[in-house]
Amino acid sequence: MSGPSSDGPIQAGAAAPEFTLQREDGSEFTRADLEGNTTVLVFYPFAFSPVCTDQIALYEDVLSDYLATRDVTMYGVSCDARWSQTAFREKLGVSIPQLSDFEPKGAACRAFGVYQAPVPTELPGANLIFDGLDATAARVGQA
16 A cells, blocks of 8 residues: 555555654654554644534544543644644543644644645544554544
């Protein structure tokens, strides 16, 4: 399977690219964090935008308990600064941890093939599910 491209998200079966995101506490989240864990990365363009707000709130309502019972971790990912993401999560009252691709702007989103230029946003609702055994994309979709 192919890796990231300008034609869209990485394909199911492709290995996760090398990347670095920042957690809300400032620590790094990398490809190594996918290994050994089934993980859903939900890419969204902007914190506090109407569609993204609805998307993350819906995931919290519908999927959080379902995923937790299956030992799956979900993260929200955007190009917002980590402080914006923390405020977004707290304002919504959701438990989904947020990951920042702020600096360098969109580098991880580009690696996953979900960055849209010229506006620095991700494909709306791009969801990448990674198999924890070897950090390969198990499923790729959009909300």
